[in-house]
Amino acid sequence: MCSYCEKYLLLIIVICYSSFSYSQVYYSPDAIDTTELKQKIIISKGVERAGSLIKLAYYFRISNPERSLGYSTEAQRIAKKEGDKKLILLAMYNMGLANHHQGNYPEAVRYGLDALDLAEKSDESGLWFSSIELLVMTYLYSNNPDLALKYAFKAKFLLEKSKSDAITFDLLIKLGWVCKQTANYRLGIPYFIEAEKYAGLNDSIFPASRALNLFHLGSCYFEIQKYDSALSCFKAADEIRKENNLLIIDRDLTSIGRCFMQLKQPDSAFHYFLLSKKASENNGEEMNLAEIYIELANYYNARGRADSAIYYFKNAIIKGHWVAENHSFYQESRKNIDFWFTPNQDVPDYYEVAGYKIVVKSHRKISDIMKSKGDYRSAYESLYDAELTEKLLTKLYRRREVNELNTRYETACKDQQIQRLEREMELRQSNISQSRYIMIGMVGVMLLTIIILLLLMRQKNIKLKQRSIALQQRLLRSQMNPHFIYNSLSCIQSFILSHEPEMANKYLAHFARLMRNILSSSTKEFVTLEDEIATVENYLELQKVRFPDKFDFKIKVDNTLDTDTLVIPPMIAQPFIENAIEHGIKHKETKGLIEVSLRQNTGSLNYEIRDDGIGREKAKEIRSKSDNVHQSMATSITHERLKVFNRKRKNKISLNIFDLKNDAGNGVGTLVIFEVPMKL
Numbered sequence: 073m074c075s076y077c078e079k080y081l082l083l084i085i086v087i088c089y090s091s092f093s094y095s096q097v098y099y100s101p102d103a104i105d106t107t108e109l110k111q112k113i114i115i116s117k118g119v120e121r122a123g124s125l126i127k128l129a130y131y132f133r134i135s136n137p138e139r140s141l142g143y144s145t146e147a148q149r150i151a152k153k154e155g156d157k158k159l160i161l162l163a164m165y166n167m168g169l170a171n172h173h174q175g176n177y178p179e180a181v182r183y184g185l186d187a188l189d190l191a192e193k194s195d196e197s198g199l200w201f202s203s204i205e206l207l208v209m210t211y212l213y214s215n216n217p218d219l220a221l222k223y224a225f226k227a228k229f230l231l232e233k234s235k236s237d238a239i240t241f242d243l244l245i246k247l248g249w250v251c252k253q254t255a256n257y258r259l260g261i262p263y264f265i266e267a268e269k270y271a272g273l274n275d276s277i278f279p280a281s282r283a284l285n286l287f288h289l290g291s292c293y294f295e296i297q298k299y300d301s302a303l304s305c306f307k308a309a310d311e312i313r314k315e316n317n318l319l320i321i322d323r324d325l326t327s328i329g330r331c332f333m334q335l336k337q338p339d340s341a342f343h344y345f346l347l348s349k350k351a352s353e354n355n356g357e358e359m360n361l362a363e364i365y366i367e368l369a370n371y372y373n374a375r376g377r378a379d380s381a382i383y384y385f386k387n388a389i390i391k392g393h394w395v396a397e398n399h400s401f402y403q404e405s406r407k408n409i410d411f412w413f414t415p416n417q418d419v420p421d422y423y424e425v426a427g428y429k430i431v432v433k434s435h436r437k438i439s440d441i442m443k444s445k446g447d448y449r450s451a452y453e454s455l456y457d458a459e460l461t462e463k464l465l466t467k468l469y470r471r472r473e474v475n476e477l478n479t480r481y482e483t484a485c486k487d488q489q490i491q492r493l494e495r496e497m498e499l500r501q502s503n504i505s506q507s508r509y510i511m512i513g514m515v516g517v518m519l520l521t522i523i524i525l526l527l528l529m530r531q532k533n534i535k536l537k538q539r540s541i542a543l544q545q546r547l548l549r550s551q552m553n554p555h556f557i558y559n560s561l562s563c564i565q566s567f568i569l570s571h572e573p574e575m576a577n578k579y580l581a582h583f584a585r586l587m588r589n590i591l592s593s594s595t596k597e598f599v600t601l602e603d604e605i606a607t608v609e610n611y612l613e614l615q616k617v618r619f620p621d622k623f624d625f626k627i628k629v630d631n632t633l634d635t636d637t638l639v640i641p642p643m644i645a646q647p648f649i650e651n652a653i654e655h656g657i658k659h660k661e662t663k664g665l666i667e668v669s670l671r672q673n674t675g676s677l678n679y680e681i682r683d684d685g686i687g688r689e690k691a692k693e694i695r696s697k698s699d700n701v702h703q704s705m706a707t708s709i710t711h712e713r714l715k716v717f718n719r720k721r722k723n724k725i726s727l728n729i730f731d732l733k734n735d736a737g738n739g740v741g742t743l744v745i746f747e748v749p750m751k752l
Contacts, residue, residue, distance in 0.1 A: 104127060104131055106128060106131060109124045109127055109128050110128070112124045113125060113128075118150065118154055119150070119151075119154055119156055119159060121150060122146075122147040122150040122151050122154070122156070122159050122163075123147075123159070125143045125144070125146050125147035125150070126143070126144070126147045126159065126162045126163060126166060128140075128143045129141075129143035129144040129147065129163070129166040129170070130166055130169070132170075133166060133169040133170050133173055134173050134418055137170040137171070137173045137174040138170075138174070140166060140169070140170035141167060141170045141171070141174075143166075144163045144164075144166040144167045144170065145163075145167070147159065147162070147163045147166075148160060148163035148164070148167075151163055157190065157194055158194065158196070160190065161187055161190045161191060161194060161196060161199055162199070164183050164186050164187040164190065165183070165184075165187040165199055165202060165203060165206070167179075167183040168180045168181075168182075168183035168184040168187055168203070168206050168210075169206060171183060172184075172206060172209065172210050172213075172419065173418065173419055175419060175420060175421055177210050177213060177214035178214075178584075180206065180210045181207065181210050181211070181214070181483060184203050184206045184207040184210060185203075185207065185483065187199065187202075187203040187206075188200060188203035188204065188207065191203055201227060201230075204223055204224070204226055204227050205246075207219075207220075207223045208220045208223050208224045208250055209417065211223065212250075212253055212254070213419055213421070213422065216483075217253070217254035217255070218254075219483060220250060220253070220254055221250060221251070221254050221256065224246070224247060224250040225247070227243065227246075227247075228243075228247060230243055231243050231244070237270050237273065237274040237276070237277070238270075238274060238276050238277055240270055241267050241270040241271055241274070241277050241281070241285075242281075244263045244264070244266050244267035244270065245263070245264065245267045245281070245284070245285050245288070247260075247263045248260040248261070248262075248263030248264040248267065248285075248288060248289075248292075249288055251263065251292075252288055252291060252292055255295075257292040257293075257295045257296050258292075258296060260288070260292050261289065261292050261293070264285055264286075264288055264289035264292065265289065267285045268282070268285055268286065268289065271285060279312050279315070279316040279318065280312075280316070280318050282312055283309040283312040283313055283316075283318060283324070284309075286305045286306070286308050286309035286312070287305070287306065287309045287323075287324055287327070289305045290302040290303070290304075290305030290306040290309065290327060291327070293305060294327065294330070294331065294334075297334075299331050299334045299335050300335070302327070302331050303328065303331040303332070303335070306324055306327045306328045306331060307328060309324050310324050310325065310328065322348055322351040322352045322355055322357055322360050323348070323360050323363075325344050325345075325347045325348035325351060326344070326345065326348040326360060326363060326364055326367070328344045329341040329342070329343075329344035329345040329348065329367060330367070332344065333367075338371060338374070341367075341371070342368075342371055345364055345367050345368055345371070346368075348360065348364050349361065349364045349365075349368070352364065355402070355407075356402050356403035356404055356407070357401060357402055357407075358391050358394050358395050358400070358401060358402065358403060359391070359395050359401035359402075359426060359427070359430075360401070361387075361391050362387075362388045362391035362392050362395065362427075362430045363388075363430070365384040365385070365387045365388035365391065365434075366384070366385065366388045366430065366433060366434060366437075368384045369381040369382070369383075369384035369385045369388065369434075369437065370437075372384065373437070373441060378441050378444075378445060381437075381441060382438055382441060385434040385435075385437050385438050385441075386434070386438070388430055388431075388433075388434040389430070389431050389434045389435065391427075391430065392427045392428065392429070392430030392431040392434065393427060393431060394427070395423055395426060395427030395430070396423060396424045396426075396427030396428050396431070396464075397427070398423075399420045399423040399424070400423060401423065401426075421468055424464075424468055425465065425468055425469075428461050428464055428465045428468070429465070431457075431458075431461045432458050432461045432462055432465065435454045435455070435457045435458035435461065436454070436455065436458045438450075438451075438454040439451045439452075439454035439455040439458065442454060467591070470591060485577070523573060527568050527573065531565065531568060559618050560579075560583050560614060560618065561583075563579060563617060563618060564576050564579055564580050564583070567579060579617065583614065585610070586607075586610050586611065586614060589603075589606075589607050589610070590607070590643065593607065593642035593643060596642060597641065598639035598640065598641060598642070598752065599639060599640065599641075599642040600635065600636060600637070600638065600639055601629075601633065601634075601635040601636075601638040601639070601640060601670065601677075602635040602636055603642075604640055604642060604643075604645075605627060605629065605635065605670070607642070607643065607646075608627065608645060608646065608649065608668060609627055611646060611649065612625045612627075612649065612666065612668075615649075615653055619653065619657075619658070621663065622653075622657060622658070622663065622664065623653065623657045623663060623664040623665060623666055624663065624664075624665050624666075625665070625666040625667070625668065626665070626666075626667045626668070627668045627669075628667065628668070628669045628670070628671075629669075629670050629671075630670060630671035630672050632672050633670060633671070633672055633677070638677065638750065639752065640677070640679070640748050640752075641713065641717060641725070644679070644710060644713065644714075644725075644746060645668065645679060645681050645744070645746070647710060648681045648710070648742075648744045649666065649668070649681055651742075652666050652681065652683035652685060652742065653666070655685070655686075655688070655691035655694075655695070656683045656684075656685020656686055656687070656688075656691060656741065656742060657683060657684075657685045658685075659685070659686050659690075659691065659694055660684075660685050660686055664683060664684055664685055665683070665684050666681070666682070666683050667680070667681075667682040667683075668680070668681055669682070672750075673747070675749065675750055676747050676748060676749050676750055677746075677747075677748040677749075677750060678745060678746070678747055678748075679745070679746035679747075679748055680743065680744065680745050680746075681743070681744040682732075682741065682742070682743045682744075683741045683742055684732075684740060684741040685741050685742065686739055687731055687732065687733070687738070687739015687740060687741060687742060688731055688739065688742055689731070689739050690739050710727060711727065714727060721749075721752060723749035723751060723752060724749070725746060725747065725748050725749070726746070726747040727744070727745070727746055727747075728744075728745045728747075729742065729743070729744050729745075730742070730743040730744075730745070
């Protein structure tokens with residue numbers, strides 16, 4: 073392997089087997105000369121070039137994941153050409169890291185599982201452990217705690233093999249931390265206690281690591297309501313903090329205050345809250361300040377000092393918004409890496425959820441106080457603000473739920489692959505005297521049986537979750553009708569039952585990409601015209617799968633339009649396209665046509681959806697005679713969106729719907745026209 077790759081692998085092993093606690097003591101930023109590496113990429117070839125690309129990919133994994141993916145992809149291409157398995161493994165691992173920090177958890181799991189599999193085959197223990205850590209963190213952030221715990225405990229056997237107290241300490245604190253993060257507090261406590269024993273016997277364990285371990289142990293005791301034990305741990309951690317001037321552990325003071333509150337000693341709690349407030353102000357930790365403001369507000373509110381309570385709740389709201397919008401707990405973004413147990417915790421959506429939770433809690437508290445004072449108007453305004461922020465949280469939770477399903481799907485596919493390979497190995501090792509063709513036939517039958525059983529089990533799980541998923545997806549009805557989702561899943565089920573797993577996998581991947589696109593656009597007020605066209609085209613393609621040979625579609629875009637820079641509200645046309653299919657073309661005897669046109673018209677963009685279906689009057693007549701009515705909310709949803717949008721804009725978006733009729737007065741389709749100002 074090239075010298076760059078060897079240094080990189082050494083770096084990974086050092087990171088894996090050294091303590092992961094607060095980094096201001098021993099963790100330093102990646103000190104590499106990116107300019108020199110970029111120059112070497114230009115002049116070098118083969119494995120040397122791939123080694124430089126891999127180092128750059130690792131360097132940019134957090135600050136610029138897109139660039140990191142580009143470097144890793146190029147390195148993997150070269151590594152495959154050169155046949156270097158170690159370089160391929162490093163490239164896969166980097167791809168997993170970049171996707172993880174980008175929030176693309178299904179892809180992170182896919183690359184993490186591939187890296188783990190390759191590390192096991194190559195006996196690369198350092199990267200095997202790194203892949204385990206990547207998978208654990210990704211499962212945690214994609215709302216799969218059971219899988220996170222499962223993969224974390226794959227490394228438990230290393231405790232018995234470890235010959236170093238420092239490494240044993242690190243393994244213990246890692247296992248305990250995963251238990252804590254998955255709410256298995258009682259399971260995690262013995263690991264933290266054992267880690268503290270090793271820390272007390274070994275001077276080589278960093279003080280920050282020991283303080284962190286005590287903090288986690290205290291947190292577990294606090295969650296199971298053993299407040300005296302929790303207080304003892306937090307105080308011990310605070311002593312280490314003061315003795316070693318550890319700046320990135322202000323929350324320890326907050327936790328001491330919370331213990332005193334639970335032990336009915338509010339004055340002592342107030343004292344520690346003020347100490348934590350001062351420490352976080354000096355250190356620039358916005359998130360801990362937000363939590364301290366809430367604690368102080370609750371303190372004053374309990375003593376009848378409503379004005380002081382409101383003051384601190386409002387300050388907590390400001391800090392919460394700052395954390396969510398800046399994706400940072402600290403004024404200095406570099407300190408975020410110092411704060412986390414591992415740098416792989418530094419992902420954007422975690423900050424958003426944490427910040428918005430503070431905002432919601434504070435608004436609701438203010439509303440309660442105002443209500444008790446009889447100021448119902450202010451109480452209503454605060455409650456309204458809380459509900460607005462909860463909508464943002466709902467979108468984030470929805471994104472996590474989709475990631476949860478996708479990461480589980482990727483893991484299930486990998487497990488299925490592993491089981492298939494294990495079965496093949498067993499069959500190869502067996503001494504069967506039958507001919508080669510009979511052997512191949514038996515393998516095929518056994519594999520097919522396993523696949524069918526796995527798919528049936530998965531189908532059963534989907535049915536069990538169907539009710540929950542249907543309720544969750546109601547939140548996205550303004551972007552996608554649940555009827556479409558249900559029918560799409562039915563298509564997948566049909567592929568499965570017809571023994572077409574490749575088609576099922578392909579269609580499920582296609583469907584997942586559309587869902588991610590819609591979820592992404594649902595968080596934005598505007599998308600580019602190019603993105604809107606791509607989403608509509610993807611949606612129509614999926615509908616054609618549902619209704620084969622039922623309709624064709626055309627998308628016409630005026631050549632004068634700059635689709636890269638023009639922006640419009642996302643998915644405004646989709647409900648009407650759905651209406652055209654469900655109510656217009658579905659009941660038409662001949663093949664229909666849907667035309668989507670975008671053209672410039674004197675300072676505005678005309679966005680038209682035309683169908684040659686049976687028309688709205690005939691569709692209404694059919695629905696009135698049918699028991700199974702497809703309820704469309706297109707008009708009300710779109711009018712409501714435009715009403716909210718136009719309220720904030722001088723240039724308004726208009727919507728007009730026309731019934732198309734022939735000379736005999738019969739309906740021959742519908743025309744929907746949005747007139748969107750070029751400058752919104």
